[in-house]
Amino acid sequence: MTDRVGLVGELRAVVDPQFVIADAETRRPFECDGLAIYRQMPMLVVLPGSADEVAQVMRICHRHNVPAVARGAGTGLSAGAMPHGEGVLLGLSRLAAIRAIDPLARTARVEPGVTNLSISQAAAPFGLYYGPDPSSQIACTIGGNVAENAGGVHCLKYGLTVHNVLAAKLVTVEGEILELGGPAQDAAGYDLMALITGSEGLLGVLVEVTVKLLPTPERAQVVVAGFATLRQAGDAVERLIGEGIIPAGLEMMDGLAIRAAEDFAHAGYPTEAEALLLCEVDGSAAEVAAQIARVDRVMRSFDPLRITVSQSEAERAALWKGRKSAFPAVGRISPDYYCMDGTIPKRELSNVLEGIARLSRHYGLRVANVFHAGDGNLHPLILFDASKPGETERTEEFGARILELCVKAGGCITGEHGVGLEKIRQMPAQFSDAEIAQFLAIKAAFDPTGALNPGKGVPLLAQCREYRAVSGARF
Amino acid sequence: MADLEAQLAEQVTAAAAAKRPLRIAGGATKTAILGRAIEGEVLAVGGHSGIVSYQPTELVLTARAGTPLTEIEAALAERGQALSFEPPHFGAGATLGGTLACNLSGPARPWGGSIRDMVLGVRLINGQGERLRFGGQVMKNVAGFDVSRLQAGALGTLGVITEVSLKVLPKPQATMTLVEESSDADAIQTMNRLAGRPWPITGAAWFDHRVHLRLAGEPEAVQAARREMGAMAEGDESFWTELREQRLDFFRGAVPLWRLSVGSTAAPLEKGQATLIDWGGALRWLRGGEAAHRQDQAAKAGGHASLFRGGDRTGEVAHPLPPALVAVHRRLKAALDPAGVLNPGRLYGWL
Structure with missing residues (x-):
């Protein structure tokens, strides 16, 4: 057992004592990151004030063999900054210069x-x-x-x-x-x-x-187009890229996401549409003028229900507001939502969305889809109610199935949110035991005792076998 | 066009069991440059060749490591696309795997990224002969450590690259080269100042008292930028190929060639001595000079010096690392190649 009192004493000798937090009430806000369904109270929270203090805290933790979990603002969506129960939660918010x-x-x-x-x-x-x-x-x-x-x-x-x-x-x-x-x-x-x-x-x-x-680009303009079907929007994305246009942003939303965002942000989205594309180009004024004309022409060739080209910075911001507030907007139409982060080759979009719709019916849970269409990063938002018994577990299982769908389509389990604790069970779906063993060897090259953020990112091989046995039994 | 991965893995496994060093070779265009001269049984990756998949609208190409760059560039050109990092070939046989292992990128690097930036995933044989896959064939993948990019510049010491997936981009519709007389000091200022403007610049170099700039993008954008940049003369576009392939006069002769990768704003490193500046100031080529002097110059300019070509290639050719990083390098090497059979000594004598 760790000598907690001794540890606190040593830490308070190097970090301002008020920032070595031992009482439960002050530790409480650190028990989870942006993925609040995973929670764990840390043994201690330490908020160092300089790089040198961080180094000293790590030395003390190392001497006591205490795990350390680093945390920034705690906005992560994979429980990567969830604390360790016998460890130090190392908050870096004071290093903000x-x-x-x-x-x-x-x-x-x-x-x-x-x-x-x-x-x-x-x-x-x-x-x-x-x-x-x-x-x-x-x-x-x-x-x-x-x-x-x-x-x-x-x-x-x-x-x-x-x-x-x-x-x-x-x-x-x-x-x-x-x-x-x-x-x-x-x-x-x-x-x-x-x-x-x-x-x-x-x-x-x-x-x-x-x-x-x-x-900073001289100019940026966005084209927003609503379509009757997701396939039209998907085809428009293919055509844009095929024509040699690399948009600064290329986003897609499905019907449920469009209507939730419109109710929330009043961005002027066509609520009768089943798919919405936002395509932004930026650069020099001449470059943007040339490209926006090409984007407009491509979009129109796929029979949009409505198409808008921003004519001012205010209008551009308004059109983006709907997309940027999609998550909170979905939060208003459901008690809880769970954001997934798979990536797929763009050509697989229709198949994967059909698969998600099938799973949605199977699990009896609604899904709103927001998609970084340019780079194939899909964010299905599963709508659920954590207060209903068993619904959180069903949601997690649904999410896991979505990620497996992404891997089968040639994609991967996380595009930008990280594995953290959340997706550690899906790592064996993407990687073989030999590949996981290689990750573990790299980890050990930096952290031989496994004290840095234990239990996250890379599963142990025993866990892999367990997960494979469980998922094998399901299919 | 053949899949030799299984045979290659067997050869690595056997070498590891016997602790017999391997020397990895693709097109053998870089054997005498970049790294140290090493001995070892040749592991010939060149025959493991062929484009595995290419989806222009996905902006992704996957090819076996031995695929010649010329074959890849031809396939891309057919669909109006290109490798944005503009790799040097240094010979007809240059392969994709070798380009990644050497992390070689051309004049467009500060704007179009390096091959390291464009790698999405690799297939790899580690030092135990295990066939592994990292990254993927999609733009974003943050599951697991980034072992794919770790191969860039590792000179084959962390694995035998057998397949690479890359992000590819549309070829610019129009390009234009502009030239102006300038001192080296002024050129460094100009290149950095222009790089901070939202103009479609994809090349900035200084050589022989002249600064060369390249614009590339939509025809209207290239013309507009040209007007804004004032009275510069139009130059020859072949300059960029000659620069990339080191065929300019500067690169001729047997005098050792030093590559100093530095902060782009660093003042001219040497007076009187002919220097060639590329990458908008961030890459300085120098001829001759003592290693310690070159390393000192590079370190003061925020970077590192390596003996790129010529000189004594049995001693160290890469910039020395501080002891803490030496330890990390040794442990990483042991994690991927515990028997130490993959290109030992190619990057550093001790690695």
């Missing part, structure tokens, strides 16, 4: 607790911004973004987090600070930036990140 912005080099060096949006706000006076824009960007932190390799609605053109970070400082499980990457386009030796991006807090704790900044 923007250290430097270099406008000529187009980089920003920031602490991990800085929010995604605030980087773009700080860069705006220089005509620059930070590319990836997950829907939680007001609240989510860059440390969490790197840990999860966060995406957003502009990935197809501007990439994921992994394409937009240059350097990081990582505290190891032993409390040593590693400096990875740098201002250059590549680094000597192995590409450790690629390895730690999306590693879900399993390999180390981020204490500083240097991101790339992009020039």
